[in-house]
Amino acid sequence: MSRNLILGAVLSSLVLLAALISFVWTPYDYAALNIPDKLQSPNTQHWFGTDHFGRDMFSMIMVGARTSIAVALVAVGIGMALGVPLGLTAAARKGSWLDEVIMRGNDLVFAFPSLVIAILITAVFGAGAINAIIAIGIFNIPVFARITRGAALSLWEREFILAARVSGKGAARISAEHILPNVANLLIVQGTIQFSLGILAEAGLSYVGLGAQPPTPSWGRMLADAQTMVSFAPHLALIPGLAIIVTVLGLNLLGDGLRDWLDPRIRVARA
Numbered sequence: 001m002s003r004n005l006i007l008g009a010v011l012s013s014l015v016l017l018a019a020l021i022s023f024v025w026t027p028y029d030y031a032a033l034n035i036p037d038k039l040q041s042p043n044t045q046h047w048f049g050t051d052h053f054g055r056d057m058f059s060m061i062m063v064g065a066r067t068s069i070a071v072a073l074v075a076v077g078i079g080m081a082l083g084v085p086l087g088l089t090a091a092a093r094k095g096s097w098l099d100e101v102i103m104r105g106n107d108l109v110f111a112f113p114s115l116v117i118a119i120l121i122t123a124v125f126g127a128g129a130i131n132a133i134i135a136i137g138i139f140n141i142p143v144f145a146r147i148t149r150g151a152a153l154s155l156w157e158r159e160f161i162l163a164a165r166v167s168g169k170g171a172a173r174i175s176a177e178h179i180l181p182n183v184a185n186l187l188i189v190q191g192t193i194q195f196s197l198g199i200l201a202e203a204g205l206s207y208v209g210l211g212a213q214p215p216t217p218s219w220g221r222m223l224a225d226a227q228t229m230v231s232f233a234p235h236l237a238l239i240p241g242l243a244i245i246v247t248v249l250g251l252n253l254l255g256d257g258l259r260d261w262l263d264p265r266i267r268v269a270r271a
Contacts, residue, residue: 005257011250019065028056060217072198079140087148092171106142114139196251
C-alpha cells in the first residue's frame with residue numbers, strides 16, 4: 001500500500017470525522033454572536049480564535065467541513081448517476097446519431113464553467129447550497145460521460161465482449177454486466193478527484209456569495225469575510241484556507257493512491 005494512499009486516507013478521514021462530529025457536538029454554538037470576544041487570536045478557549053462577530057472559528061470550520069462535503073458529495077453523485085449511463089450508451093452506440101448528440105451535449109456543458117452555470121441558476125432560483133449542488137453536478141456529468149465512454153470503447157473490441165454478443169446479449173445488458181464492472185476502478189479514482197474539485201468549486205461559489213447562505217458556515221464565505229481583515233486578523237483567512245488545502249490535498253493523494261492500488265499494471269511494475 002502506497003504512502004500516498006495512507007496519507008490521503010488519514011487526512012480525508014480527519015476532515016470527515018470533524019464533519020460527522022459537528023452533527024452532535026461543537027465547542028461553541030457556531031451561530032452564537034459574542035461581540036466582546038471578537039477577533040481573538042487562537043488561544044486555549046478558542047483554539048482557532050474568533051471572527052469579527054465573536055463566533056468560534058473551530059466550530060465554524062467543523063460545520064463548514066460538513067457543508068463542503070455534503071455539497072461536493074451530492075454533486076459528484078449527480079455527475080456519476082447521469083454521466084456514467086450516458087457514457088456507456090454513447091460507447092455502445094459509437095458512431096450513431098445518439099453518440100453524436102450525447103458528446104455534442106457534453107461539449108456544450110463544458111463550454112460553461114460551474115461558476116457560470118451557478119450564476120445562471122442563481123439568477124433564476126436565487127443563491128443557496130442546493131443551487132450550488134445543481135451547478136457543480138451539471139458540470140460533473142460530461143466529465144464522467146467522457147471518462148466512461150473512453151474506457152468503454154477500448155473494451156467493446158475485446159474477446160469477452162464479442163463472446164457476450166455472440167451469446168445473444170444486448171448492448172444494454174453487456175454494458176451493465178461486463179463494461180461497467182471493468183471501468184468501475186477508473187470511475188472510483190475519477191470520483192475521488194472530482195470530489196476534491198467539488199470542494200474547491202463549493203468554496204469558490206461561496207466566496208462570491210452563491211453557495212450556502214448565512215448563518216450556515218462555509219469555508220469560501222469565511223475567506224470572503226476575512227479579506228478586509230487580513231492585516232490585523234490573519235487567522236481569519238489562514239484557517240479556512242488551510243482547511244481547504246488539507247482537504248483537497250488529502251483527496252488528491254487518496255485518488256492517486258487508489259489509482260496505483262487498483263491498477264494491476266502499476267502494482268506489477270512496482271513489484
